[in-house]
Amino acid sequence: MNRSAAEVGAAAPSARLATVVLLTTAVQTIGSWAVLSFPALAPEIGGSLAIAPVLVGSLISLVYGVAMLLSLVAGQTLRRYGACRQSQAALVAFALACGSAASGSLPGLVLAGLLLGIGYGLINPATSHLLARVAPPERRNIVFSLKQTGVPLGGVLAGLATPALALAFGWQAAVGGLALISLLLAAALIPSRPALDDDREPAAPVLRRPLAGLSLVLRLAPLRWLSIAVFFLSAVQLCLSAYLVVFLVEEGGLSLVAAGALLAATQAAGFSGRLLWGWLADRIGDGNGVMLGLAGVMLLASVATALVTPAWPLIGVYALFLVFGITAIGWNGVFMAEVARLAPRGEVGNATAGALVPTFGGVLFGPSFFALAYAAIGSYAMTFGGLALAALAAGLSLVVGRRASLR
Known part of the structure; x- marks a missing residue:
């Protein structure tokens, strides 16, 4: 036919x-x-x-x-x-x-x-x-x-x-x-x-405005607050990936093999989360709202991690970190889509480049701050609990950005 x-x-x-x-x-x-x-x-x-x-x-x-x-x-x-x-x-x-x-x-x-x-x-x-x-x-x-x-x-x-x-x-x-x-x-x-x-501009300057992307993000309030939120979300994500195994071995009572398996499961949950949260954001038409909800769950998961002891059943530890992983490692696609939505027409590449500066900043500084906090506190569990403050800061930034986008 x-x-x-x-x-x-x-x-x-x-x-x-x-x-x-x-x-x-x-x-x-x-x-x-x-x-x-x-x-x-x-x-x-x-x-x-x-x-x-x-x-x-x-x-x-x-x-x-x-x-x-x-x-x-x-x-x-x-x-x-x-x-x-x-x-x-x-x-x-x-x-x-x-x-x-x-x-x-x-x-x-x-x-x-x-x-x-x-x-x-x-x-x-x-x-x-x-x-x-x-x-x-x-x-x-x-x-x-x-x-x-x-x-x-x-x-x-x-x-x-x-x-x-x-x-x-x-x-x-x-x-x-x-x-x-x-x-x-x-x-x-x-x-x-x-x-x-086919849309490239061969005569476009490269170094004349080296901060064009970052300036664009800082100039537009919704993009600015979204990028601030992602600085904190990136910090939580990298701290979870970097310190989960040593926490589980040193304070959670797990073997190195068992802790490594749980880290792999957490990463797999993040993979699934990227698809799930992308689908949900399209379904309800609210990427900011999805990210705000994820920040809230990360806050609760951080607090719960501070309570983990060797007495916890393994299924409980798995359940906690699967939830932590699906949220802390699953938000990135929705973030990229939000940048594309908020960027002026034809400026998605510039906006993404600018928004990645605080994103990589969170990646760089988050684990370092975690290490300093652990040195002062002396407990991986309590230091993970402190990540709740980063999740809270991300949530508040998303709320401010949400209000700015409605003006």
């Missing part, structure tokens, strides 16, 4: 949407996989380079610090060169980073951290710009959430595939293989570039 012209016309945007979602999710997954592979390989790399594994794990701070700085101009570069080309540049940076690390030298590892930060700072503004062009408003949250599942998916690959490859072929071959995958995806984007970058 022949399809009507209307059906054909409706199919084309759907196919374009599916293609863009697939490509942007793949880019996000590769970026997360590349960045998180180094902490996952810390014991192997540390032994090979004769340095403490904790120093390899701390490479993540360098990555996010560089990414935060690059976010200041990433909105301008995508306007000039195109979001698809910027995604390719990020993939090439990931490939060069992995190749640099595979050289097996300490300077090569440091250079890898710099290159990973460059790549990670480029991808979110570019992928958000691409999605904003094709996502229907009524499906914006689930579309952005689908793309953001690439972060925990990359984490799963980093935690499972990369160590397995390192044991089989050596850690240098493992990261070298990841470099090859990054280059192959960059090459796969070439046919799509003319269509995806």
